[in-house]
Amino acid sequence: MSAEVERIILAGFGGQGILFLGKVLAEVGMRCGKHVSWIPSYGPEMRGGTANCTVIISEHPIASPLVTVPDTVIAMNRPSVAKFNVRIKAGGMLMYNSSLIERQEFRDDIRLVEIPASEIADELGNARVANLVMAGAYAKFSKLVTYDEMVKALPNLLPAGKKELAEVNLAAFERGYQFVKEKKYMFGRYVYSVFKGL
Amino acid sequence: MEQVFARPKCMSKTPFHYCPGCDHGVVHRLVGECLDELEVGDKAIGVAPVGCSVFAYDYFAFDFNQAAHGRAPAVATGIKRVRPDHIVFTYQGDGDLAAIGTAEIVHAANRGEKITVIFINNAIYGMTGGQMAPTTLIGMKTATSPYGRDAQLCGHPIRVSELLATLEAPVYVTRVAVNTPANLMKAKKALKNAFRLQKEGKGFSFVEVVSICPTNWGKSPVDAHKWLAEKMLPVFPLGTYKDSTGIENS
Amino acid sequence: MADKVLMKGNEAIGEAAVLAGCRYYFGYPITPQSELPAYLARRLPEVEGVFLQAESEIAAINMVYGAASAGARVMTSSSSPGVSLKQEGISYIAGAEMPCVIVNVVRGGPGLGNISPAQSDYWQATRGGGHGDYRTLVLAPNSVQEMADMTRHAFELADRFRNPVLVLSDGILGQMMEPVLLPEPATYDINQKPWALGTTAPRKGGRNLCSTIFLDVELLEEHNWHLYQKYQVITDEFAKGSLKHMAVETHEVEDAEIVLVGYGIISRILKTVVEKCRKRGIKAGLVRPKCLWPFPSQVLADLAAKTKQFLVVEMSCGQMVEDVKLAVDGKKPVYFFGRTGGTVPSDFEILNEVDKLVRPD
Numbered sequence: 107m108s109a110e111v112e113r114i115i116l117a118g119f120g121g122q123g124i125l126f127l128g129k130v131l132a133e134v135g136m137r138c139g140k141h142v143s144w145i146p147s148y149g150p151e152m153r154g155g156t157a158n159c160t161v162i163i164s165e166h167p168i169a170s171p172l173v174t175v176p177d178t179v180i181a182m183n184r185p186s187v188a189k190f191n192v193r194i195k196a197g198g199m200l201m202y203n204s205s206l207i208e209r210q211e212f213r214d215d216i217r218l219v220e221i222p223a224s225e226i227a228d229e230l231g232n233a234r235v236a237n238l239v240m241a242g243a244y245a246k247f248s249k250l251v252t253y254d255e256m257v258k259a260l261p262n263l264l265p266a267g268k269k270e271l272a273e274v275n276l277a278a279f280e281r282g283y284q285f286v287k288e289k290k291y292m293f294g295r296y297v298y299s300v301f302k303g304l
Numbered sequence: 305m306e307q308v309f310a311r312p313k314c315m316s317k318t319p320f321h322y323c324p325g326c327d328h329g330v331v332h333r334l335v336g337e338c339l340d341e342l343e344v345g346d347k348a349i350g351v352a353p354v355g356c357s358v359f360a361y362d363y364f365a366f367d368f369n370q371a372a373h374g375r376a377p378a379v380a381t382g383i384k385r386v387r388p389d390h391i392v393f394t395y396q397g398d399g400d401l402a403a404i405g406t407a408e409i410v411h412a413a414n415r416g417e418k419i420t421v422i423f424i425n426n427a428i429y430g431m432t433g434g435q436m437a438p439t440t441l442i443g444m445k446t447a448t449s450p451y452g453r454d455a456q457l458c459g460h461p462i463r464v465s466e467l468l469a470t471l472e473a474p475v476y477v478t479r480v481a482v483n484t485p486a487n488l489m490k491a492k493k494a495l496k497n498a499f500r501l502q503k504e505g506k507g508f509s510f511v512e513v514v515s516i517c518p519t520n521w522g523k524s525p526v527d528a529h530k531w532l533a534e535k536m537l538p539v540f541p542l543g544t545y546k547d548s549t550g551i552e553n554s
Numbered sequence: 555m556a557d558k559v560l561m562k563g564n565e566a567i568g569e570a571a572v573l574a575g576c577r578y579y580f581g582y583p584i585t586p587q588s589e590l591p592a593y594l595a596r597r598l599p600e601v602e603g604v605f606l607q608a609e610s611e612i613a614a615i616n617m618v619y620g621a622a623s624a625g626a627r628v629m630t631s632s633s634s635p636g637v638s639l640k641q642e643g644i645s646y647i648a649g650a651e652m653p654c655v656i657v658n659v660v661r662g663g664p665g666l667g668n669i670s671p672a673q674s675d676y677w678q679a680t681r682g683g684g685h686g687d688y689r690t691l692v693l694a695p696n697s698v699q700e701m702a703d704m705t706r707h708a709f710e711l712a713d714r715f716r717n718p719v720l721v722l723s724d725g726i727l728g729q730m731m732e733p734v735l736l737p738e739p740a741t742y743d744i745n746q747k748p749w750a751l752g753t754t755a756p757r758k759g760g761r762n763l764c765s766t767i768f769l770d771v772e773l774l775e776e777h778n779w780h781l782y783q784k785y786q787v788i789t790d791e792f793a794k795g796s797l798k799h800m801a802v803e804t805h806e807v808e809d810a811e812i813v814l815v816g817y818g819i820i821s822r823i824l825k826t827v828v829e830k831c832r833k834r835g836i837k838a839g840l841v842r843p844k845c846l847w848p849f850p851s852q853v854l855a856d857l858a859a860k861t862k863q864f865l866v867v868e869m870s871c872g873q874m875v876e877d878v879k880l881a882v883d884g885k886k887p888v889y890f891f892g893r894t895g896g897t898v899p900s901d902f903e904i905l906n907e908v909d910k911l912v913r914p915d
């Protein structure tokens with residue numbers, strides 16, 4: 107991952123907390139002293155559709171906040187992989203919620219990171235914190251957002267009415283972080299090409 | 305065997321895009337059934353301005369005009385004057401009809417345009433994400449009344465049916481709901497009366513449907529219907545406010 | 555120093571207005587600017603201001619007209635279809651020389667169009683929009699920071715020139731979040747304008763009158779020339795006077811063989827394109843009008859002597875390109891690339907256009 111700029115597209119079902127996950131990354135990036143931008147997809151209010159947002163975290167002022175070729179895609183559901191997989195930069199990363207997305211023939215020029223985010227969230231007793239599991243996992247890879255800032259910022263980012271959820275959100279974040287730290291995720295770099303040989 | 309739940313002939317096969325439990329779909333269906341039963345489905349022209357029902361043209365098989373916010377009664381006036389033999393109706397929300405389109409509805413009614421107006425009163429701006437409507441109840445919290453609607457600042461909920469009933473020209477003004485099977489039957493009857501009056505060239509007919517918006521009310525459809533009965537109906541009492549031809553008794 | 559806060563563009567406008575001393579907001583719901591009225595519905599009561607949802611955009615702009623004539627700093631906002639409805643009121647406000655700020659978070663048109671970002675209201679914004687001989691100042695932010703800064707400035711400009719000021723933004727700028735350093739608060743008193751209705755400030759004559767009617771043709775002509783002269787002063791201030799820094803931003807134009815021209819969110823994409831061009835050995839530069847009326851014509855005219863060609867990029871079928879052509883005055887070719895209907899052009903598409911122009915084989 108580049109040490110200067112991280113361009114991320116985050117996508118999933120409406121209701122999976124995608125926009126919030128993006129906000130968390132942008133807010134923490136800002137608190138780490140980086141330049142950041144966050145753009146949501148917004149459409150007519152048709153419920154249950156897909157949601158996505160674009161986040162840039164950068165050492166330098168951000169020219170275009172729009173991202174054609176992301177360094178990373180964080181995909182929470184299957185349609186998101188289908189939609190954004192092709193756009194990932196060669197050598198970039200696809201981090202996906204393996205609880206809802208089965209292993210398939212991915213591109214062989216990207217790094218794949220499989221995180222069973224929904225299962226982890228369920229274990230924590232709150233299906234809605236799968237997004238924070240992903241935040242934790244991403245934080246482990248990121249060169250620009252730090253673990254400490256993330257932990258410090260998280261409780262303040264929850265909406266006023268949801269402060270009591272701080273604990274479970276932090277737990278989810280921690281689980282995601284540890285999951286990557288302990289290298290429990292399934293795929294390393296270019297693994298598909300290895301798989302092809304099997 | 306008779307197919308009881310067949311789609312009305314004058315409706316298309318497009319599935320509704322409305323949120324689960326929303327009343328818009330129910331009222332669409334009633335409109336379709338009434339037009340079929342009066343055998344005017346092929347002579348109907350609908351006008352839908354913006355609001356969640358802006359895509360109503362997708363659900364009906366007959367001709368449609370998609371109008372600007374609030375202007376449907378004026379657009380319908382134009383259509384009806386050119387095609388007096390057609391059944392022209394508008395389908396409008398409360399933000400649309402009772403806020404930005406107040407002038408158009410009052411004057412179309414006052415001229416006695418021979419059109420039918422279907423008015424979906426859900427006490428909120430649905431499509432734009434839950435802002436206060438002129439029909440929003442006192443104390444009700446919305447995106448633009450975060451502290452609850454304050455009568456001192458925003459006035460009281462407008463009762464459009466009562467207002468229009470004071471005019472000379474309208475022949476039929478009624479308020480219905482579709483929250484219970486009994487009310488649903490009454491609503492259908494009202495819609496049929498309204499369209500029949502137009503078919504007979506009698507004059508302006510108006511049907512207000514007190515409705516729910518589960519999404520922006522933040523309630524399940526069941527709770528929303530309960531809330532409608534408890535909170536909305538006392539402010540917007542069901543009943544017929546004008547019936548100058550006596551169609552309800554004939 | 556205050557900390558930066560991560561804010562949506564629409565919210566940044568709302569907070570900047572409050573900091574500018576705006577205590578009155580009148581508006582009507584429409585996407586994609588809804589966060590702005592929602593923000594002010596919460597915020598204005600906290601500072602004893604008035605947030606009022608009008609029954610229509612026509613009513614809202616006329617409430618603005620009334621509040622401005624009574625001496626307040628006042629704002630309204632909308633998106634394209636709603637701004638069309640405001641045009642009648644804007645004509646009156648400009649004619650009566652009342653200061654106010656109008657925000658347009660532009661979406662795809664014509665008609666109902668869609669709610670995706672667009673720049674297709676350029677003509678409406680810069681040509682006046684309503685009837686009569688008048689002008690409105692038009693500021694075009696390209697970041698959330700500028701949404702705040704320009705809104706803050708807009709109130710100062712409006713008061714200084716007694717003229718409506720438009721902030722022309724779009725769906726992306728309205729919806730996106732970036733860190734913002736909020737501007738310094740202003741102190742404002744509704745009694746500081748001697749011409750305002752009901753003011754307690756010392757008046758020039760007897761009573762104060764806010765009107766646009768001049769039945770006598772000579773008087774209306776005189777009034778219109780007076781407005782015209784004011785617009786000349788504004789134009790000069792932006793071209794070479796105290797407001798020069800607010801007129802235009804240039805980037806890598808000194809040795810540029812091709813100058814890209816774009817405003818608002820497009821200028822951010824163009825900056826990326828310029829960087830990519832430079833990496834590939836193409837000498838590209840960028841001119842980004844920060845103010846659309848008055849238009850920074852002189853900067854473009856001067857560049858026409860140095861560069862080989864211009865490429866104007868807009869989210870429309872081509873509107874600002876006409877102003878660029880007027881400025882360049884036929885001295886160099888001016889090309890256009892646009893996407894419309896709510897589509898945002900990608901850096902790659904634009905790069906491709908640049909390639910075609912600089913390597914025509």
Ligand SMILES: Cc1ncc(C[n+]2csc(CCOP(=O)(O)OP(=O)(O)O)c2C)c(N)n1
Nearest residue numbers: 354355356373397398399400429430431584
């Ligand atoms: C001139 C103009 N102003 C604002 C809008 C935005 N807008 C779209 S629908 C709508 C109101 C929707 O509320 P309502 O009429 O009550 O219909 P509902 O969605 O609740 O059925 C508004 C304000 C617009 N399209 N045009």
Ligand code: SF4
Nearest residue numbers: 323326356430517518
């Ligand atoms: S937003 Fe409300 S009115 Fe619109 S479709 Fe959903 S429930 Fe119905």
Ligand SMILES: [Mg+2]
Nearest residue numbers: 397398428430
């Ligand atoms: Mg409504």
